[in-house]
Amino acid sequence: MKLVTFKAPDGTDHPGVLDGDEVVTIDGVGTMRELFAQGPGLEAARQASGARYALADVKLLPPIIPKKLIHTSGNFREHEQESKTVNWSHAIAPWIVFFQNVDAIIGQDDDIVYPEHLTKELDHELELAVVIGRDGAFLDDKEAESYIGGFLIFNDITARDIQRREMKSGVFSFCKSIQTFCPLGPWIVTPDEVGDPHTLDMRLFVNGDLRQQSHSGNMSVTIPELIAHHSPLGYSAGDVLTTGTVSGVAGFKSDAEKWYLRPGDVVECTIDRVGTLRNQVVSWEKAHGSPPPPFREW
Numbered sequence: 001m002k003l004v005t006f007k008a009p010d011g012t013d014h015p016g017v018l019d020g021d022e023v024v025t026i027d028g029v030g031t032m033r034e035l036f037a038q039g040p041g042l043e044a045a046r047q048a049s050g051a052r053y054a055l056a057d058v059k060l061l062p063p064i065i066p067k068k069l070i071h072t073s074g075n076f077r078e079h080e081q082e083s084k085t086v087n088w089s090h091a092i093a094p095w096i097v098f099f100q101n102v103d104a105i106i107g108q109d110d111d112i113v114y115p116e117h118l119t120k121e122l123d124h125e126l127e128l129a130v131v132i133g134r135d136g137a138f139l140d141d142k143e144a145e146s147y148i149g150g151f152l153i154f155n156d157i158t159a160r161d162i163q164r165r166e167m168k169s170g171v172f173s174f175c176k177s178i179q180t181f182c183p184l185g186p187w188i189v190t191p192d193e194v195g196d197p198h199t200l201d202m203r204l205f206v207n208g209d210l211r212q213q214s215h216s217g218n219m220s221v222t223i224p225e226l227i228a229h230h231s232p233l234g235y236s237a238g239d240v241l242t243t244g245t246v247s248g249v250a251g252f253k254s255d256a257e258k259w260y261l262r263p264g265d266v267v268e269c270t271i272d273r274v275g276t277l278r279n280q281v282v283s284w285e286k287a288h289g290s291p292p293p294p295f296r297e298w
Contacts, residue, residue, distance in 0.1 A: 002275075003045055003150065003188040005032050005107075007059040017048045018187060023058055025050030032064040032188070033238035036133060036149055042190065062107035063152060063188045064131060066240040069100035070230055071156070071176070075219045075244035082252040094220065097230055100242075101177035108186040111282040112157055114263050115178055117292040119159035122261040122281070125245035126204040126212045126269045128197065129154040130223060131188055132239040137231050144227040147235065150188035151197060153269045153277040154242050155204075157181040160251040160260075162298045174298065183269075183279045184240070194273050197223050202246055205268045206261065212248030216271075219243065 002018035008025075015032045016023040027050040029035045035045060073096035074080065080092035106112070114122055133149025156176060163175035176182075194200070197216055204212035221229070226243060250259035261267070263283035270276045284292035 001042070001045060001190045001193060003032060003035070003042075003063060003190070004186075005061045005063050006053070007061055008051075008053055009057055013061060014050075015045075016050075017045050018055070019052075021055050022052050023055055024048045024052050033066065036064075036131065036238040037236075039134065042149075060108040060186055062105045062184050063186070064184075064238055064240065065102055065105060066131075066238050067236045068233070068239045069102050069105070069182070070097065070233060070239060070241045071100040072097050072226060072230060072242055073244045075221055075226065076214065076246045077220050078214065078218060078247040082247045082249070086252050086254060086256070095229065098171070098173050100182060102182075104177050104179050104182040105184050106180050106182065106279065107184065109278055109280075110183070111180065111287060112183065112261075112267070112279050113180045113287040114261070114281055114283055115292065116284050117295050118178065118298055119161055120260075121160035121251060121256070123158045123160050123250045124204060124206070124211065124261060124267055125156035125158055125249055126202055127154040127156055127245050128200065128202065128216055128243045128271055128274070129184065130227065130241045130243065132227070132235040132237065132241060134237045135235060137234040139228045139231040141222070141224050141228045144224040144231065147227055148191050148197075148223065149237070150190050151194050151274050152185060152188050152240075153271055153274055154240075155183040155267060155269050155277060155279065156242065156245055157183065158251070160256075165298065183267075183277055185277050186275050189274050200274065201272045203270045204248070205270070206265050211250070211259070212246055214246030214248070216243075218246065
């Protein structure tokens with residue numbers, strides 16, 4: 001089952017279910033988070049019989065705005081290995097975690113706005129993300145699997161020049177949390193449809209050219225282990241947990257300047273049995289109707 005949030009032709013927003021070339025409104029809940037808060041099983045979604053719209057006639061929105069977006073990193077050690085080829089400023093340790101800015105979330109076909117006055121090194125990071133299906137905390141590895149409510153794609157847009165400066169203090173967040181830097185979607189796919197989440201091919205394309213390619217089985221930990229490890233933070237139904245990026249980012253290439261994102265680039269993130277998340281990078285002026293402010297080193 002694929003769960004979506006969409007804007008109908010009349011301008012109203014709804015949680016829904018994808019049914020072929022149509023979306024079906026889930027009645028009785030206002031948001032996707034409310035749907036997960038109703039409890040495991042998502043029966044309201046499985047029995048959805050509300051208004052139907054052609055998929056082509058609606059606008060897909062971010063499938064969920066979580067209470068917490070728990071951003072984990074360092075789980076694909078291949079990403080740490082590639083950082084060594086350019087003598088990256090800091091080691092990419094296992095078990096990195098921080099909270100992401102949920103106000104930076106955008107959805108399918110929404111624009112990534114390039115803040116030219118803040119960064120000159122805009123990068124992409126393909127990630128598999130997990131929706132937490134119910135409230136819980138202090139889980140063990142075995143029970144953690146039952147907390148998986150679904151899967152979706154996350155593109156962790158990062159300003160590398162800002163990141164290097166932040167990491168001098170040992171923490172980083174601003175570089176990944178600027179408005180529009182959190183593409184998420186295109187929908188939530190329930191576990192029964194994904195199957196084993198450690199058997200998924202992962203690819204990211206920029207303007208049709210393959211930039212990142214790996215496999216979810218290359219994680220150094222399992223997804224239940226990841227959920228259990230971070231569960232002392234406390235989960236609310238509908239929270240989102242990211243699983244870290246794979247190798248192939250622009251910033252860890254010897255000729256990184258050639259590979260950073262630019263206005264006009266179209267980024268497509270594809271994960272088998274989950275879908276394809278597509279976003280275009282646009283200039284500050286195109287997004288805001290005026291030139292960017294003068295550059296300031298953050």
